[in-house]
Amino acid sequence: MSNVVALKLPIAPLSEEEETATESQCISPVVIEATPPIGQARAGKRLIEFAKTVVPPILGLLLLIGIWGLVSMKTSGIPGPAVTWTEAVRLFSDPFYSNGPNDQGIGWNVLSSLKRVAIGFGFAAAVGIPMGFLLGRFTFMSSMFDPIISLLRPVSPLAWLPIGLLVFKKADPAATWTIFICSIWPMILNTAEGVRRVPQDYLNVARVLGLPEAKVITKILFPAVLPYMLTGIRLSIGTAWLVIVAAEMLTGGVGIGFWVWDEWNNLKVEHIVIAIFVIGLVGLLLEQCLIQLAKRFTYETR
Amino acid sequence: MMKPMVKIESVGQSFQTKQGKFIALRDIDLTVAKGEVVTLIGHSGCGKSTLLNLIAGLTLPTSGVLLCDNREIAGPGPDRAVVFQNHSLLPWMTCFENVMLGVERVFGAAEKKEKLRARVEAALAMVHMDHALHKYPHEVSGGMKQRVGIARAFAMEPKILLMDEPFGALDALTRASLQDELLGVMEKTGATTVMVTHDVDEAVLLSDRIVMMTNGPAATIGEILSVALPRPRDRLALAHDATFVECRGIVLEFLYRKQLKKAA
Numbered sequence: 001m002s003n004v005v006a007l008k009l010p011i012a013p014l015s016e017e018e019e020t021a022t023e024s025q026c027i028s029p030v031v032i033e034a035t036p037p038i039g040q041a042r043a044g045k046r047l048i049e050f051a052k053t054v055v056p057p058i059l060g061l062l063l064l065i066g067i068w069g070l071v072s073m074k075t076s077g078i079p080g081p082a083v084t085w086t087e088a089v090r091l092f093s094d095p096f097y098s099n100g101p102n103d104q105g106i107g108w109n110v111l112s113s114l115k116r117v118a119i120g121f122g123f124a125a126a127v128g129i130p131m132g133f134l135l136g137r138f139t140f141m142s143s144m145f146d147p148i149i150s151l152l153r154p155v156s157p158l159a160w161l162p163i164g165l166l167v168f169k170k171a172d173p174a175a176t177w178t179i180f181i182c183s184i185w186p187m188i189l190n191t192a193e194g195v196r197r198v199p200q201d202y203l204n205v206a207r208v209l210g211l212p213e214a215k216v217i218t219k220i221l222f223p224a225v226l227p228y229m230l231t232g233i234r235l236s237i238g239t240a241w242l243v244i245v246a247a248e249m250l251t252g253g254v255g256i257g258f259w260v261w262d263e264w265n266n267l268k269v270e271h272i273v274i275a276i277f278v279i280g281l282v283g284l285l286l287e288q289c290l291i292q293l294a295k296r297f298t299y300e301t302r
Numbered sequence: 303m304m305k306p307m308v309k310i311e312s313v314g315q316s317f318q319t320k321q322g323k324f325i326a327l328r329d330i331d332l333t334v335a336k337g338e339v340v341t342l343i344g345h346s347g348c349g350k351s352t353l354l355n356l357i358a359g360l361t362l363p364t365s366g367v368l369l370c371d372n373r374e375i376a377g378p379g380p381d382r383a384v385v386f387q388n389h390s391l392l393p394w395m396t397c398f399e400n401v402m403l404g405v406e407r408v409f410g411a412a413e414k415k416e417k418l419r420a421r422v423e424a425a426l427a428m429v430h431m432d433h434a435l436h437k438y439p440h441e442v443s444g445g446m447k448q449r450v451g452i453a454r455a456f457a458m459e460p461k462i463l464l465m466d467e468p469f470g471a472l473d474a475l476t477r478a479s480l481q482d483e484l485l486g487v488m489e490k491t492g493a494t495t496v497m498v499t500h501d502v503d504e505a506v507l508l509s510d511r512i513v514m515m516t517n518g519p520a521a522t523i524g525e526i527l528s529v530a531l532p533r534p535r536d537r538l539a540l541a542h543d544a545t546f547v548e549c550r551g552i553v554l555e556f557l558y559r560k561q562l563k564k565a566a
Contacts, residue, residue: 201390204360207378209404223394
């Protein structure tokens with residue numbers, strides 16, 4: 001019997017609901033009975049964990065909607081949550097209609113904004129990343145360009161819009177141009193910083209192995225810089241998505257920024273509120289995608 | 303004496319600093335024979351790593367000449383493989399790929415893919431890491447990382463192996479097991495080795511000669527001790543061996559009486 005007691009010991013402290021009566025009589029049924037309470041306790045713990053992650057954000061959202069409801073009741077002209085919701089349902093039931101250039105579904109507007117961001121950002125990456133490598137690798141280049149970057153970076157990209165209009169003679173490429181301008185700075189600066197921070201050890205390895213320059217770039221520099229580059233890309237896209245709304249308000253055409261302005265002219269305030277949520281949601285999605293991408297390429301060092 | 307592999311002739315090294323010229327090393331003369339294992343020992347700041355970097359070609363001397371296999375050392379190269387203190391594996395490559403990087407560079411032009419792969423696998427098996435070929439460095443322990451670092455160096459079949467405090471970052475037990483492993487590998491391959499250490503037991507256990515360096519600045523070689531212990535060596539058997547104890551005593555005497563560092 002002494003064996004049996006020894007066997008039972010690790011189980012006893014785990015479960016408090018164990019029946020002491022059966023315990024002394026026979027061992028195997030107790031072990032089996034002991035499992036469900038443990039499972040329940042685990043499930044309960046998981047439920048609490050789940051509630052801890054889910055409840056606070058929901059409370060926050062409810063608070064926002066509550067304040068919004070109060071404000072809309074006190075202020076005429078601001079639509080309440082209920083009105084906005086029914087309007088949103090109507091709007092999203094047909095997001096991709098098109099009645100000429102000035103009256104298109106919200107889906108088209110978001111997509112054309114995203115397209116501008118993608119093009120402007122693509123050009124910025126194509127120029128900014130190689131620039132960043134040059135600035136990070138050669139002190140001469142960084143002392144040459146750092147003053148220019150410091151001077152131009154604080155300028156609102158919208159200040160560049162008239163220059164874009166002048167050069168491209170059209171609204172659409174001018175908006176893309178502002179995106180290019182605002183995206184390029186974080187890309188250059190982060191890439192350069194990444195190149196500067198490549199551990200000397202890795203470069204020593206390359207030197208000892210006598211790797212050719214092409215291999216140094218593909219096997220050592222690029223992977224080492226990639227996490228910094230992705231940070232640059234994330235910051236760029238974030239700013240680009242901020243700027244595109246303002247740029248489109250000024251240039252017109254199809255796009256979420258223009259749509260906001262158009263709805264303001266139509267005095268459809270509930271559409272503006274919907275647009276705010278949509279812009280926020282798209283921005284959040286972009287950010288999350290890039291964070292996931294960055295996670296994929298982050299290596300634990302040491 | 304066997305054919306000399308490394309010849310260091312009246313080498314000095316100084317750096318320009320804000321306070322003026324700083325002399326790190328002066329008048330270093332040393333010859334390392336083929337197949338010999340030499341350790342450099344001294345207090346921190348005595349320029350032992352500087353000397354190793356000079357042999358590696360990572361830095362060039364301000365005076366004097368270094369020769370490797372009768373050719374002047376003008377820069378780093380795969381014939382002088384380095385095992386770095388902090389392993390320096392590339393974190394985005396598996397253990398296998400890290401070793402392959404060096405193997406490909408040295409043998410890639412002459413040999414086929416399968417042969418290269420076999421070399422990498424053999425090198426990793428030699429340090430008992432064949433179970434983790436396709437693991438990433440962050441997935442294995444510190445000692446295992448250093449094993450891979452050693453495998454990377456050995457796989458290149460260098461003329462000389464340079465090790466900069468290879469076990470400095472490891473705990474005592476892991477360090478001992480890696481020293482034993484290294485001892486085995488060195489006996490098997492007969493590799494010419496120069497190793498920096500500040501561990502007296504490690505120096506006596508592993509080396510044929512111990513080069514004791516004076517304190518910096520302007521450090522130089524103080525004494526050279528030949529360790530006349532037969533190989534293969536065994537840690538436990540040597541613990542009470544008279545020669546081992548004597549060698550150990552001489553090095554300790556040098557470090558803690560003749561070259562005691564004040565308030566270091």
